[in-house]
Amino acid sequence: MRHLVRFASASRERSPSDHFLNTNSQPMPLLVVGSVAFDSVQTPTAKRENVLGGSAVFFSYAASYFTSVRLVGVVGEDWPAEHTQLLQARKIDTAGLQVVPGKETFRWSGKYLPNMNDRETLEVHLNVFGEFDPVLPDDYRHAKYVFLANGSPKVQLKVLEQCTGAHLAVADTMDLWIETEHDELMELLTRIDGLVLNDSEAKLLTQDENLVSAGQKVREMGPKFVVIKKGEHGAMFFSEYETYVLPAYPTPDVVDPTGAGDSFAGGMMGYLAEKDNFEPTTLKEALAYGILVASFNVEDFSLDRMQRIEREDLEKRMRDYRQMLSF
């Protein structure tokens, strides 16, 4: 809050007249590149088979409450048209969703422990996602707001190189890449503006058990800001000038946490793209919107809860959330 943070990545085009703060309030389109999947989920009380999932799907749907979204992903020929229609109905541009004939869509299955925070992955079939080598449509390359959903840092770097117009590039990562593509991940961290990762990943990446110092260490690896997702405990933000934490919205109805982190990132990036600025006050509001979108997402399987809410539901919960944090 004390300083304006100006993000600039020398490797990407930016005209001298680019403004840090947007003075007109036209939402900017938001580009996301990531997985599109069929999820099979078991919780202590229920299960769902082959429901719509994937990081880019949860992200896109969450972001679509704030701005138009361009989704880049890949699916097999088993992908039903109604899933595409569901996304398009929220004005998500699926021109970048490639369908590969003769192949199957990425499948993930997992089982949540009774605490609903920890989970065990039962099966992963990468299928067509295993060879995902995204080539952005020409008109996607100028997107100002870019999110590289969880995926191989090698692929994330290749996408970033195509994003010649990015003003704000943010990535997610996971323990697998920290362990298997460490060098590429470290290279990525010097090239992006923001990184979103969860608490155990931040500890793994820094070998530091204190989340406050872990977050600061990740930021020193390159990104201008870092967000640590803490699941039911909210999220922490780190920049050169600020460290803060916001709690999760307390919901008793946690049905399925799958996609909560991607929904969080979608809400956050969607709000930034809507406002078309990323000054500290906007970033904090964006973090709060991310938390609230995620709080809805966990209230049912897949996108089921999200399909039943409108922007006004988010605004209502935001009023409750602000009230909760004011004293």
Next chain:
Amino acid sequence: MRHLVRFASASRERSPSDHFLNTNSQPMPLLVVGSVAFDSVQTPTAKRENVLGGSAVFFSYAASYFTSVRLVGVVGEDWPAEHTQLLQARKIDTAGLQVVPGKETFRWSGKYLPNMNDRETLEVHLNVFGEFDPVLPDDYRHAKYVFLANGSPKVQLKVLEQCTGAHLAVADTMDLWIETEHDELMELLTRIDGLVLNDSEAKLLTQDENLVSAGQKVREMGPKFVVIKKGEHGAMFFSEYETYVLPAYPTPDVVDPTGAGDSFAGGMMGYLAEKDNFEPTTLKEALAYGILVASFNVEDFSLDRMQRIEREDLEKRMRDYRQMLSF
């Protein structure tokens, strides 16, 4: 925030003219009954042997920033006079601290896991605390603000019966009592105004893994309000009308978490006694003060960090905390 909550326990004296809201701002004395101990603490990077500890000690010291405190506890003849002087220097009334000749003081030793949140108890020597049967000095019986620190619910009930002037009686508990004195604990819950417990204890008591619904269930067991302490993740509040969560103050300097929960309760109760009211807005402020006092306490062993701070340090951190939560 929507309703004023009026706490009334029929079993305790209260004149018809008692006001829920205090109009004069005279701080009320605060009574605490609990353990006084020598702690031996190991963390991943340091250790301390036989330092000043115990729930009533951490509580009293934390509360002393806000109001005068009357401490009731018991020690052996190995208790050094300088410990008593340390407490008295902060205007903690130790008239209720009984010294039993020929006996030893309660000793606890524990070891923290690398995450600094979980710990293993290595040794417990109850010594003189094992026969603790507190008899309150006459002038303590009229205390309006009472805290029953963690201890046997049987003993807590006996103390409560002596607190004929209590307007706000709050208790702490732990897993041991949930398992071994369940009936007495359930009786206690119908007699107190507030309960403070940690997250794993709330889950154990309710057999519910969702903290939001667990907190609501504990409240339905009797107390007018329940506070769940989440360690590094802050604290949750539950009343009939409100559920909210406040995050911990993000400190990178966690040296020793011992006494954090008791310091939290001391800060909370101390602020309520200072304000002499427990309306919803005061309770939320009290929760925040509890969080901030605890955030100082963990920054060194025993009371070492607390001895280096004044009320103004708390107020400064409170300004940062309010800033952190405003957007």
